[in-house]
Amino acid sequence: xxxxxxxxxxxxxGLDIIAVTDHNSTKQLESVSKVAQSLGLHFLxxxxxxxxxxxxxxxxxxxxxxxxxxxEWIDQHMPTxxxxxxxxxxxxxxxxxxxxxxxxxRLLLVSLDVSVEETIDKIHELGGKAILAHVLDRENSITHQxxxxxxxxxxxxxxxxxxxxxxxxxxxxxxxQKDSTTWFIDSDxxxxxxxxxxxxxxxxxxxxxxxxxxx
Amino acid sequence: MKLNELMNELKWSNRTPDLNLEREVSGxxxxxxxSWVMGNGLPDQAWITVQGHMNIIAVAGLREFSCIIIAxxxxxxxxxxxxAIEENIPIFESHLxxxxxxxxxxxxxx
Numbered sequence: 001x002x003x004x005x006x007x008x009x010x011x012x013x014g015l016d017i018i019a020v021t022d023h024n025s026t027k028q029l030e031s032v033s034k035v036a037q038s039l040g041l042h043f044l045x046x047x048x049x050x051x052x053x054x055x056x057x058x059x060x061x062x063x064x065x066x067x068x069x070x071x072e073w074i075d076q077h078m079p080t081x082x083x084x085x086x087x088x089x090x091x092x093x094x095x096x097x098x099x100x101x102x103x104x105x106r107l108l109l110v111s112l113d114v115s116v117e118e119t120i121d122k123i124h125e126l127g128g129k130a131i132l133a134h135v136l137d138r139e140n141s142i143t144h145q146x147x148x149x150x151x152x153x154x155x156x157x158x159x160x161x162x163x164x165x166x167x168x169x170x171x172x173x174x175x176x177q178k179d180s181t182t183w184f185i186d187s188d189x190x191x192x193x194x195x196x197x198x199x200x201x202x203x204x205x206x207x208x209x210x211x212x213x214x215x
Numbered sequence: 216m217k218l219n220e221l222m223n224e225l226k227w228s229n230r231t232p233d234l235n236l237e238r239e240v241s242g243x244x245x246x247x248x249x250s251w252v253m254g255n256g257l258p259d260q261a262w263i264t265v266q267g268h269m270n271i272i273a274v275a276g277l278r279e280f281s282c283i284i285i286a287x288x289x290x291x292x293x294x295x296x297x298x299a300i301e302e303n304i305p306i307f308e309s310h311l312x313x314x315x316x317x318x319x320x321x322x323x324x325x
Binding site: 053115116143144145146147148150 | 250268269
C-alpha cells in the first residue's frame with residue numbers, strides 16, 4: 001500500500017474521505033495527505049495506537065502538526081525492539097512518488113507503555129478525536145482485551161464492522177446509547193483489496209458536528 | 216484453604232490491608248485477557264494476572280475470585296486499589312513472574 005495506490009484506489013471506489021491510521025506510526029502521513037490533496041480527496045491524519053492492555057485506539061487529527069506531536073509522544077512510550085523483516089515485513093516510508101525514502105527500524109507491532117485512558121487523554125490534549133478500534137474483533141479490541149467497554153471512558157466514537165455489530169455492542173453495554181454514540185462502520189483495510197466501496201456513510205451534518213470543523 | 220493462612224505464609228505485599236481475608240481459596244486462575252477470564256474463571260479462585268486496568272475489579276467481582284495477585288511488578292493505579300477496597304476484592308503483589316507465582320501457590324497446596 002503506497003500513497004498513490006491508497007489514494008487512487010479510494011477515488012476508484014468512489015470514497016469522499018479517508019483516514020490513514022498506521023500502527024504506532026504517523027511517519028507516512030505527510031506524503032499520503034499530499035497525494036490525497038492533489039486528487040481532491042478529503043483526508044484525516046490518524047494513527048492506530050496499541051496500549052499497554054493491547055487495545056487498539058484510533059487517533060484522528062486535522063493537521064500534520066498534531067500528528068507530529070503525537071509521534072514525539074509515541075517515541076517516548078514505544079519500546080525499542082528491532083524489526084525482524086523476514087517475519088514482520090519491511091516498514092518502508094514512501095514519498096509522494098511512492099519512492100522509498102526511509103525505513104522504520106523499530107518494530108511497530110508492539111504496545112506502548114501507556115493505558116487506554118492515558119492514550120485517549122493524549123489524543124484529546126493534542127486536539128484529536130479518539131475512536132475505539134474494531135470494538136468486537138477477536139484481536140486487540142477493547143472488548144477482547146478488557147472484557148467490555150468501561151463505563152465513562154471518554155472516547156469520541158466506536159468503530160464496528162457492520163450494522164449488526166452496533167446492536168451487539170448495545171446488547172452487552174446498557175450504559176451505551178445508540179443515538180448519543182458516533183458509530184464508524186468502515187473497512188479497516190490493511191490491503192488495497194480490502195478497501196470498501198461506498199457501502200457505508202456517515203451523515204454529513206453528524207460528521208461535521210462530531211469533527212467540530214469543516215474537513 | 217483460607218486466604219489469610221495462605222498469605223500469612225507467602226508474605227506478598229497486601230495492597231488492600233483493611234479487607235477481611237477470612238475467605239476460601241479453591242484454586243488458581245492465570246490470565247490477562249479479560250474476555251477470556253470472564254468466560255472461564257471459577258468462584259473462589261485466586262487470580263494471577265499482569266493486567267492492571269480498572270476492569271480487573273469488575274471481572275474479579277463477576278467471577279467471585281477470592282483475590283487478585285498482580286505478578287511481575289505490573290503497574291496498578293491507586294484508583295484501581297481504591298475500587299478494589301470498595302468492592303471488597305483483596306489485591307496482592309507477588310513481584311514474581313506468573314509461573315513462579317503459581318508454583319509457590321502449588322507448593323502451598325493449591
